Amino acid sequence: xxxxxxxxxxxxxxxxxxxxxxxTHERVEEAFETGAGERPTSPLVRYTVxxxxxxxxxxxxxxxxSVLHGFVFSLPVAGVALVVYTLGPGPSVLFSAxxxxxxxxxxxxxxxxxxxxxxxxxxxxxxxxxxxxxxLLQRAQLRIRQEKSRVERAERxxxxxxxxxxxxxxHKDQFLAMLSHELRNPLSPIRNALALIDRSPPGSAEAVxxxxxxxxxxxxxxxxxxxxxxxxxxxxxxxxxQRSRVDLAEVLRRTVEDHRSLFASRNIAVEVHLGEVPxxxxxxxxxxxxxxxNLLQNAAKFTDPGGHVRxxxxxxxxxxxxxxxxxxxxxxxxxxxxxxxPFTQADDTxxxxxxxxxxxxxxxxxxxxxxxxxxxxxxEGAGRGTELSVQLPLAPEAPALRMETPVPVASVPPLRVLxxxxxxxxxxxxxxxxxxxxxxxxxxxxxxxxLERTRLLRPDVVLCDIGLPVMDGYEVxxxxxxxPSLASTFLVAVTGYALPEDQRRAxxxxxxxxxxxxxxxxxxxxxxxxxxxxxxx
Numbered sequence: 001x002x003x004x005x006x007x008x009x010x011x012x013x014x015x016x017x018x019x020x021x022x023x024t025h026e027r028v029e030e031a032f033e034t035g036a037g038e039r040p041t042s043p044l045v046r047y048t049v050x051x052x053x054x055x056x057x058x059x060x061x062x063x064x065x066s067v068l069h070g071f072v073f074s075l076p077v078a079g080v081a082l083v084v085y086t087l088g089p090g091p092s093v094l095f096s097a098x099x100x101x102x103x104x105x106x107x108x109x110x111x112x113x114x115x116x117x118x119x120x121x122x123x124x125x126x127x128x129x130x131x132x133x134x135x136l137l138q139r140a141q142l143r144i145r146q147e148k149s150r151v152e153r154a155e156r157x158x159x160x161x162x163x164x165x166x167x168x169x170x171h172k173d174q175f176l177a178m179l180s181h182e183l184r185n186p187l188s189p190i191r192n193a194l195a196l197i198d199r200s201p202p203g204s205a206e207a208v209x210x211x212x213x214x215x216x217x218x219x220x221x222x223x224x225x226x227x228x229x230x231x232x233x234x235x236x237x238x239x240x241x242q243r244s245r246v247d248l249a250e251v252l253r254r255t256v257e258d259h260r261s262l263f264a265s266r267n268i269a270v271e272v273h274l275g276e277v278p279x280x281x282x283x284x285x286x287x288x289x290x291x292x293x294n295l296l297q298n299a300a301k302f303t304d305p306g307g308h309v310r311x312x313x314x315x316x317x318x319x320x321x322x323x324x325x326x327x328x329x330x331x332x333x334x335x336x337x338x339x340x341x342p343f344t345q346a347d348d349t350x351x352x353x354x355x356x357x358x359x360x361x362x363x364x365x366x367x368x369x370x371x372x373x374x375x376x377x378x379x380e381g382a383g384r385g386t387e388l389s390v391q392l393p394l395a396p397e398a399p400a401l402r403m404e405t406p407v408p409v410a411s412v413p414p415l416r417v418l419x420x421x422x423x424x425x426x427x428x429x430x431x432x433x434x435x436x437x438x439x440x441x442x443x444x445x446x447x448x449x450x451l452e453r454t455r456l457l458r459p460d461v462v463l464c465d466i467g468l469p470v471m472d473g474y475e476v477x478x479x480x481x482x483x484p485s486l487a488s489t490f491l492v493a494v495t496g497y498a499l500p501e502d503q504r505r506a507x508x509x510x511x512x513x514x515x516x517x518x519x520x521x522x523x524x525x526x527x528x529x530x531x532x533x534x535x536x537x
Contacts, residue, residue, distance in 0.1 A: 047090070092135075103123070189213050239287075241370055263309065273313065281395055288371075310324075325386070420462060448470035450462070451480065455485075464491060467495065490512050493515065
């Protein structure tokens with residue numbers, strides 16, 4: 001099963017931290033003390049070497065005094081330049097002091113003339129000048145090297161950032177092209193099916209097949225949009241799990257049954273091993289079913305007709321493990337580490353015969369980790385099948401079985417329903433369905449008109465969009481809730497704004513329910529059936 005490998009989310013590079021100015025200043029000062037700043041020798045060794053060099057210079061000058069005559073200080077001056085360059089300014093000062101003291105103490109004391117005093121003073125001034133000049137030069141060189149290094153580092157970071165931006169832009173263009181392709185794909189059969197319905201007698205086999213095609217493609221589009229939204233919510237930490245005690249075996253059994261028609265349509269055999277003992281979890285059953293469904297859809301997508309898929313549930317060391325194994329396309333070793341990353345396709349060629357946005361396994365990983373579990377993938381290579389395993393922590397103990405009486409949806413008393421929706425097609429199709437169910441229905445195409453008709457008609461239920469002209473849905477709900485005469489009107493938000501924050505805002509505005517578009521007809525029917533028992537509050 002060559003899974004849809006999800007892309008690496010590109011991150012901007014984190015620039016290396018710059019050293020504080022005080023630390024940089026200390027390094028420069030240290031370099032001034034150590035010359036070029038590249039010597040690891042300890043200060044004690046350097047100063048000892050400088051003193052020894054001074055003593056050697058005295059001995060050499062004494063031996064050559066008869067040759068140098070009045071230029072006896074020329075040799076120590078050259079020594080000062082050499083010492084300051086090799087050992088640093090500090091040792092150079094010590095070297096000069098040793099030489100000057102030696103000349104004063106052993107060679108020229110007592111001074112015979114002012115010229116000797118002048119020569120010694122000139123040596124001292126010259127040595128200090130050389131030390132200071134070379135030290136400042138080395139300090140300037142160090143600053144230049146540091147600045148050059150900083151500029152080179154900035155250039156490298158800039159080139160790296162530019163490369164990342166180009167790669168990100170390439171991924172964006174690739175993803176938009178893929179998204180456009182995947183969204184257009186269902187539109188073609190929907191358009192063809194609608195044309196077929198227009199040209200076929202009502203109730204004919206062709207019309208029935210065409211309606212089934214439209215239904216399948218709408219479900220496919222809805223799933224793609226939901227996947228995109230869920231990936232965004234997971235990446236932003238905005239998914240909230242509705243945990244309850246659930247039997248993983250039962251969730252697995254139901255989800256496999258829901259997907260049997262998918263496997264049958266592709267001539268894929270499914271083998272299920274659930275065991276006899278319940279596997280109780282503290283989990284969100286809806287999200288759990290989504291995880292298992294994505295694993296099954298992934299297996300079906302990448303297994304050829306005549307293939308085989310094995311689903312197994314195991315218990316080990318306080319955890320339940322779900323394994324989905326197929327004998328399909330497999331995964332290349334280079335892709336194994338990337339299959340759970342969002343927004344990257346393993347197959348990025350134009351034909352992309354498997355289709356899909358490649359978000360399924362990214363969602364699996366995100367939802368499993370929210371439950372405190374782990375997900376792993378194993379494949380021996382392309383063409384050798386794939387096994388995906390999900391491990392989830394078991395609950396401490398199983399609850400007592402509780403039988404719940406299902407809520408009948410069959411007999412729904414007629415209700416006065418007001419639909420507030422600015423999309424004319426959506427409003428009219430919903431109105432026709434509600435009329436077919438026996439309800440009295442009115443439609444308003446903006447928030448202001450909707451509020452007026454609510455006050456005039458006093459409906460039992462208001463199905464209200466949020467993004468409305470004139471007044472948005474929140475304003476409409478607050479206005480209705482502020483009117484005591486409309487206290488029994490039940491408000492339902494029917495909107496494309498489906499984040500937890502949107503649900504919270506809807507509840508605060510006064511909506512009793514929040515339904516995310518597109519809404520399954522069964523959900524609306526069940527909701528209307530429950531309104532009388534809710535007392536229309």
